Amino acid sequence: MQNGMREITYVDAGVEALREEMARDENTVYIGQGIGPRGGNFRQTRGLWQEFGDHRLRDTGICELGATGVAIGAAMAGSRVIVDEVFLDFILEAMTQVIQQAAKTHYSSNGKIKVPIVIRGAMGSVRSAGSHHSHAFYSWFAHTPGLKVVVPSCAADVKGLMKTAIRDDGPVMFIEHKALYNSKGEIPTHEYSIPFGEARICREGSDVTLVAVSKMVQVAMEAATALEKHGISVEVIDPRTIVPLDRAAIATSIRKTGRVAILDEAPAMCGFSGEIFALACEECFDDLDAPPLRICSLPAPNPFSPVLENQMIPTVERVVREIRHSLEA
Amino acid sequence: MQNGMREITYVDAGVEALREEMARDENTVYIGQGIGPRGGNFRQTRGLWQEFGDHRLRDTGICELGATGVAIGAAMAGSRVIVDEVFLDFILEAMTQVIQQAAKTHYSSNGKIKVPIVIRGAMGSVRSAGSHHSHAFYSWFAHTPGLKVVVPSCAADVKGLMKTAIRDDGPVMFIEHKALYNSKGEIPTHEYSIPFGEARICREGSDVTLVAVSKMVQVAMEAATALEKHGISVEVIDPRTIVPLDRAAIATSIRKTGRVAILDEAPAMCGFSGEIFALACEECFDDLDAPPLRICSLPAPNPFSPVLENQMIPTVERVVREIRHSLEA
Amino acid sequence: MMQAIGTVPDTAMLLDLYQCMLRLRDFEVKVQELYRSGKLPGFVHLYVGEEAVAAGVCAWLEPKDMVFSTHRGHGHALAKGVPGRDVMAELYGKVTGCSGGRGGSMHMYAPEYGFMGTNGIVGAGLPLATGAALSAQLRKSGQVSICFFGDGAVNSGSFHESVNLGTVWNLPVVYVCENNLFATEMAFSRATKNTSVASRAASYHLPGVEVDGNDVLAVYEAAGEAIARARNGGGPTLLECKTYRIVGHHEGDPGTDYRTREDLDSWKQRDPIKCFRQKMTSTERVSAEAFDDIVRETEEWLNDAVEFARNSPEPIAETVMDHVWAS
């Protein structure tokens, strides 16, 4: 391990950020289901209740609509709030509060009312969770003016971006990936935060730029390693935040490689992959040797059968195959 | 007026389709707020209650979540259902039922349970309705596998597509535009329906393809007329349904003109405009003389002030300016 | 402004209540006239006939207290102390409006007066007000949060989830239902079989109280108790004020297709302002002259607000993207 660094899980990195920020500002409250004594369904609040108590860790019954609205109201009134939907899927119960109130109030009030809230939820497929528990519709929030959207792919980003999210004076969608919570990564030993809108080059390469977020960054990295054996040098770039989006960094990479592929756990239609696609052409049309390539989940609800779901969601094999094919074409 | 045609408003065209289909199948029920004796907030069910009665026109209190879930359950049990959110904005109360139940059940049940439901709502900006009543997030539903998405721009399409929607055995999002309800158009005098997935060339042209849906088709047509005076020949194409999407027709037009612009009342980020952008490059990269052009609403909540909203949403002037600029560049 | 519970309001308070109700009434009647003559963009829902509720409740509020309102919220804003100029200018969509012209009738915000917003979404204020009360409890600020909502919101999940949370956490919030018997054209008795809102408090175990929403003194007393309970750590109250809008649902709705002339007329007989003045003068608690002075002041106050709004500038188009993001 590099010195000044230590190993930690993706989920514990979030807990650390929360502990530091809740200790820093006692006007910060955390609302959700099972986030108190239980420490979170994913262990995402482990130890916080013991440290900050019932008052600041507010367990609720099953009422995402009410709990999310309560969180927004508390933020409007001057508290800093984290509201945890636990599974991102359950935010579907509370969309009216997220879109109509959290995203609009600062603008409609002419900047008079701030809504410093982090809306947290875990997205994506994990262990055949099935069609109700595997959504990856994070691009919806990017399509909604007024919401910032964070989709971290590793422990270091979870901690640094969570701290920035909590300190932000507006609503931030903090969307982790269920399947990453137990993954380990290195983070700095000293306190730090990561600004929004700065993409990370996860791996340098010269033949093709591969853009991915969240769990698909893992898939992209493995695919890049495999493609190297085929003599293809892949640059993997992770925007880390969709809003704000680091267009410059992505464009710079594409200009360098002349090609871009977008890897997404969500279906292609009207999503993130189309946005990066457009970005590539808007910024680098004359530098593109080929049209951008979209490698996305097939447009189906998530099937329960592992055999079927493995066919639906992009795998390392599929990424390797499609990128090789596109370069050989 | 052509013979075999007659004039009717966009809203009445929908009423006609509903009357014909409800008369055709007595197992068809319509659920929503103010859709009974009142005849609909937009007059979108005028006369139906008098004809079909309380049993088949089910007025509810303010409970979009319950009403939408009830509609889906009734469809699962074997009825044909139209559920009216009235303002599309209010579907935010019911997203969990639309996304988790309506869109998933046919797939998750291995095709055993059909959900023949039309989920209706009026989108878009009208008369400074403000930030809570002006959303155009139709692309969200296109991003959700299992939902078909209809966005009609004229009376003839409303009637023909509504009939197809009601007869469809799966869930269909039928998204009209508030500002079009009173617009007049010609429709055939004989009974007809329009299949999904067939784009309409609204105007032929040779210099640039302009893709738009819903109210933006009007703006596109006016802009095309204005651009003609500047010697620019615009082909306006309206996909009419986003899912299924008539990729072939759009691609054919782009190959012909060599250029494409997408006009959208929604913001660009992660939306419909990016999808058409990708389509253009995926299908016609080598035929494109320039990167596709996106002309979308600015990414802000809808302001109340007409002065501000007029600046936010694409106007004929802006479309003319941006297309001229892109062609002269 | 606070008074001990039970004590009858003194003359100053009686005049305050009258002034408040009259301002709300005259303001809305003016808005109706301006809207009909095409001066105002958007849509407006007028508070005419329900003034006793806002007046009786807000009489107890301190500036730091917070009010969450509805689509029918001009009256709530004025009663909480937002200047008529700021409200009227917002209805004109002018830059001097309380939301700088970005909001309009259903998006008025004036936190500087403790007014946390009208709202275009039915039921949305319920969790928001509950959350504001949670923040007040955490900050030990002594603030009370008031949630105004209509009978139409009672059948929504927002009501159910919010009142339950407010009760579980014993929050300083008062849920004030303005039960005017209709949600647009939908009679409350058609929307549910239980037409008592106060009775629903039993489902959550918080106090439920019903009062005549057209009797400003009855509202004043009941609200006083509920607000004192909230402020003293006694938790939330569900206060149902039975009232009636003697105008249409929104400007443009005659409001007579779904309500009988007789009902409408009988409720006009129970006009909260007329009745209050009549009662006060006949019992000689307040002199007609004192009331007349207020009538005159109110007229000047209103003219000033309209003049201010009319003469204020439009927002500048190029500022459209301002305030999408905080800081």
Next chain:
Amino acid sequence: MMQAIGTVPDTAMLLDLYQCMLRLRDFEVKVQELYRSGKLPGFVHLYVGEEAVAAGVCAWLEPKDMVFSTHRGHGHALAKGVPGRDVMAELYGKVTGCSGGRGGSMHMYAPEYGFMGTNGIVGAGLPLATGAALSAQLRKSGQVSICFFGDGAVNSGSFHESVNLGTVWNLPVVYVCENNLFATEMAFSRATKNTSVASRAASYHLPGVEVDGNDVLAVYEAAGEAIARARNGGGPTLLECKTYRIVGHHEGDPGTDYRTREDLDSWKQRDPIKCFRQKMTSTERVSAEAFDDIVRETEEWLNDAVEFARNSPEPIAETVMDHVWAS
């Protein structure tokens, strides 16, 4: 299968109830074993301890009647008549499962048996079951719609909006709350101040009934009345069955961090199957031999289901896009 209300169930019915409960129990114990040994993908929530509810309710149902279930739904599916083979194969994710392997534990559908689905979303079944009842009313099909839901769903807006609509429209639906006192680790008494679900019926004006959910005969009788009322046009009923899950929330949860050993043990004493058998034999209404025959049959039935599931093929990867669209 229908019997006149009030009549005591005959011996055949007593044996049916026992068989149903035993199948549900043995099935879940087997699922637990299979899941722990890594044979099953996904997540499972077991019905152990609550068998009397599904058995007592479903005993009254005809094949055409419709049941809407929850995340804890294996028992509901079996009690409604879905073959053990179809349910077990679905848990294996096999193509022979009731959802062809596309669904899994929380997405089991067998409309051919009137089983309208388990559900991954708490509260989602409430409006769905209400809507199915609306369809039955429209089609005059004589079907009854049953909605099983847990105490956790009671605080959700779905409960509030659905029960109100079902009551307003007088629909043939029975809302069966399986109040096992906990939603995951959240005690119902922490989630709300009113721990009686049946009492909430007063808010909507429908009948509310509470029964001992561990006493199959009590559930049987109360459900019989509610189902007859629904079938005869008398409208919906809210039936609260007080029970307890004597296992964890889902496999993996020991279920003891938030519940005391004492509570758990005392509820194990009230095991619905043991108690029923004990009562029947001691009162000599049913012979031990008759029960033992059922124990044997059940074992065979279960082994057959597991064998079938184990030997069934996996879905074919290339079929992943099938059934996204109807027809």
